[in-house]
Amino acid sequence: MLIHEFQAKDFLRRLGWGVPEGSLAETVEEVKRLAGELGCPVILKAQVLAGGRGKAGGILKALRPEEAAHLANRLLGSKLVTAQTGSQGLTINKLLVEKAVSPKKELYCALAVDRRNENLVAIVSQQGGLDIEELSRFRPQLIKKIYFEPDEGLKNFQARQLAYFLELTESLVKDFVARLKLLAGFFIEKDLKLLEINPLALTEDNRLVALDARIEFDDCSLARHPEIASLRDESQENELEKRARKFGLNYIKMDGSIGCLVNGAGLAMATMDIIKHFGGQPANFLDIGGGVTEEAVSQAFELLLADTQVVSGLINIFGGIVRCDLVARGVVTAASRLSLNRPVVVRLEGTNVNEGRRILEESGLPFIFASDFEQAARLAVELSGQPR
Amino acid sequence: MLIHEFQAKDFLRRLGWGVPEGSLAETVEEVKRLAGELGCPVILKAQVLAGGRGKAGGILKALRPEEAAHLANRLLGSKLVTAQTGSQGLTINKLLVEKAVSPKKELYCALAVDRRNENLVAIVSQQGGLDIEELSRFRPQLIKKIYFEPDEGLKNFQARQLAYFLELTESLVKDFVARLKLLAGFFIEKDLKLLEINPLALTEDNRLVALDARIEFDDCSLARHPEIASLRDESQENELEKRARKFGLNYIKMDGSIGCLVNGAGLAMATMDIIKHFGGQPANFLDIGGGVTEEAVSQAFELLLADTQVVSGLINIFGGIVRCDLVARGVVTAASRLSLNRPVVVRLEGTNVNEGRRILEESGLPFIFASDFEQAARLAVELSGQPR
């Protein structure tokens, strides 16, 4: 679970890190007032839960309070589309208004789970900012990584290695070591997946200031951190995706014409792959998961049909934990409620397949049955009007 | 550093463990009042920093408040000599007055550092009480040990293994697991060497109550736990030993006639061994340590001579970190202050030996020089009037 920049900076502040002077605003008037109080230039930062805000115009500088108000007026309530939001974008409900900081140097500092080494990793770079990924490819010598285990924590000497790598002055070394250790403790205690400070500004007066911060928690651990779970901002979720999550469904909207309902993420991806293979375009990724209920299946099918771009549907179920009859009942319920007006290809296999097929057949609804995966995909693509 | 039973029980109570109802008293009147308030029978427990109090008469039961007062009058201010106090015993300044608990069963529970396995160990036994050591020799199947690492902590499943081994009822299993984990966390956080609850009573109404508790902290870690260091009860230390500790000296009073001043614990033990080997009796163990100052040496020599049982002295120094000249200066200062009236054999070797010897010789004091370890010991024994 990603949290907003202002929430991440709150955590950083509490852990002793310097952040720019600033405050959150939800109206143009507040932005103008804050710009006046803080003293211009100020930076307005759109609080949407996605990266790539800068390039998308979500981070703007204002030289006067009037300009701040003008920009805020443009940003607040609008949708910001970044490389990570998808084409619908995310609504800007809040702006973080910060006094501008002009750094002498921009560093990079992050803590993350490294699944490859099955360890935690602390990463610093002498050159932060937007080009950090390019840097990691072409000038890896400017980046230093230190691995550590969750039970052992980050050691003083490891933090020191990073501090000296950043060529900080001796007084900052001690500060940085102490704070990075607090950060690592926080990371471990709260089950983070990522904590990134980029850029970490080194100011003219030799202070470290976190100009931007990204914190991502492990969704699987939220049950043991209710105080973290409560930070979720539902306004930043796509309506369909939010509805899906409520029923334990994994749904991601895409731009094609074939709506898919599948059990299992791997089979769902394979279903999309095969649709493309035959020249079709999937309208979504939808995994109903293993512990699904009849009601959730019903919701899933409604979700699929709620997408007006969908021309044909494809239900692909390989029963294991999930029983085909349960899926069939859920689908029939939803189809009856909605008056099914688009062709839906059904392929059932595995646990209770015969019972499932019987339920669908007896529903009298116009399902088209396929005998195997490949045939199902072919049919769905044909019916979507985009055959190869 | 050992703490008192009442201090240990305070920690246990804060960690959710049941302890008998009771309170601390320093006067006979308080004891009587408490006995009345708690309701008899009560147990009076001498708060001295040593084990073996029960067998030594430091733990007594009173059936009426008057009896409690009577017993308190006998105990308070007296010296309790147990198998672990040495012959001088320890002064009883405080009594813990507790309402008597009659257990259905006496269990044993401890956490400790196991230096052999270089790990922490949790130990439980279905049969606690005084015979636990015998039990460990003759019925080891009644004892269960679980090893765990400080960074990993005690796991739930490990605590469960211990709980089921104790054959607790299911509701107590959950309690015990939760509390034992808290105990292990405390052990690790505060750098304990030992935490022992013995006996751990299982009462008729199926509660666990810690009847006695022993907590020992690692002296080396006290610098990072000032709140623990402040629990030290100096009134429980031998005056000479306390004075020694203040100067960083390791002094233990014994019953012989030859006072020893040595650098290094191993050489100090070897010095005592060789004295016995030649038929003498050491009056003390005294290791001046490595980082000793001239003033500390001086204090050490005064300490040695302050023991009126001392007939002869033996200074055995193998200079390494410690310089012989520094030792010589310290000794001369003390000897001059005290008017040295007993023969002292000196054996110096190692760093700055010549300078040391010169200082002693020029002092005009009656030191007797030995050329090697064996000769020094022989001379000291002869001068103590106990030749072989």
Added chain:
Amino acid sequence: MSILIDAKSRVLVQGLTGKEATFHSQRMLEYGTRLVAGVTPGKGGQLHLGLPVFNTVEEAVRAESPEVSIIFVPPLAGAEAIMEAAAAGIKLIVCITEGIPVLDMLRVKSWLKKCRASLIGPNTPGLISPGQSKVGIMPGHIHQPGPVGIISRSGTLTYEAVNQLTAAGLGQSTAVGIGGDPVVGLRFVELLEMFRTDQQTRAVVLIGEIGGQAEEEAADYLKASGYPKPVLAYVAGRTAPPGKRLGHAGAIIEGRQGSAEGKIERLREAGVKIIDNPGRIGVTTAEILSSLH
């Protein structure tokens, strides 16, 4: 032969008395899996599905000597269940549980190293040596004994692959789901090595997925080892949405690896037969195997 489990494997079920575990344990017993005991704290001494239930894995091991354990417990108890099994001396642990926090899994991996135990999963359908033993939740009837080894990061997609193979007349030696989580126990490489020396196995099918580096590692291993058996692979997710990015750190840590195209390219270079159409896993494998003669 087969790898990891066979008809003689003695299997413990952790969390046996739970609803899901009960359902799947019944299916395993029906399949012929030699379940010998269950563990549910607080239910020690009971019988469940005819199996003795113990409070701790330690007691179950002492009484029934299981060699394999399959875990059905809630996500936040998953890591401890794995550790308990390893500490009690179980050498193969299969964790069905989904949703174990990733930091817990890092701790588990250190623990397993100390205990020298192997883990399959978590978030796996388990594994099956058809006709011998099923330690998992996959539908047993779609499998049949035969020459194809399967290693998969997916659940239902594995069933799909198995179903296609069986339909094409090809049975399986062992089919292993390694689990879909970021941190899992045994990965492609270790299992490929086991299949390498398994006499029953004549070809291996890998079912990969976008994300992580398991496929790249497999490619490197296959190239370096001069693998003696044909290996086929389908990598799911070529058309998947990009998904939420793990900040810049992801790119710094993982470089440019993790994409379906990258994985496919690396596997192809290592001599792996790439299956583009996931509807043709069975027939492609049959073609390859018949071309061996």
Added chain:
Amino acid sequence: MSILIDAKSRVLVQGLTGKEATFHSQRMLEYGTRLVAGVTPGKGGQLHLGLPVFNTVEEAVRAESPEVSIIFVPPLAGAEAIMEAAAAGIKLIVCITEGIPVLDMLRVKSWLKKCRASLIGPNTPGLISPGQSKVGIMPGHIHQPGPVGIISRSGTLTYEAVNQLTAAGLGQSTAVGIGGDPVVGLRFVELLEMFRTDQQTRAVVLIGEIGGQAEEEAADYLKASGYPKPVLAYVAGRTAPPGKRLGHAGAIIEGRQGSAEGKIERLREAGVKIIDNPGRIGVTTAEILSSLH
């Protein structure tokens, strides 16, 4: 030959710029020890005693390739100093520091296992291969090269033993202080094994102490290995006061081991020549060695 260190060993000093470290580093340089660098955080770039100082062990290793590190830091920084050396790839670490908390040392031991590094100490005078290299704080001049290996839990008592040997005309191959703390790095057994195959060493003198089980382990090892060289032992503390007891737990954990008599008995049974009079360590060793001819 010798064990662990010789004239070529490149040695790093952690905490070099401190007072004690400075004093003893000068003595080591005078003795001929090949000190190559020092580490003191915040003093990187300086020269001290003519040696380059680095901020981290990692930098020192990269620049000067030391193989051995000797540590002089305050007690509460001791454990981290050892870990830092091991993490940087140093394979032999000598920790002079006294008073490291025992839980810190438990953590250090796990860490060393992962890094495959060996530790001498803490709370040790260090080790010396006379005439070649001294990595410690012992007075160098009392040593001379020769056939006797020494392993000791004590500090000054080791000097006493060395002095007696030298006086008896016997030099030393290597003298190692393993440290007096409850948890230390290398113990008697590992070092006995090194002396076993060292050609220069013709006899080994053990200096033991009451407490712990190191002597008992040594006895078991000697008995089991059919040790080919004469071993002599003096165990200090037969007359020591009983000391404060570690509760009942001590007895439960350690059983009846740990007393001087117990240790002596076990060593004697293992064929070790017991020295009763610590004033006769040198002459007894000389007698044993001359009787070999």
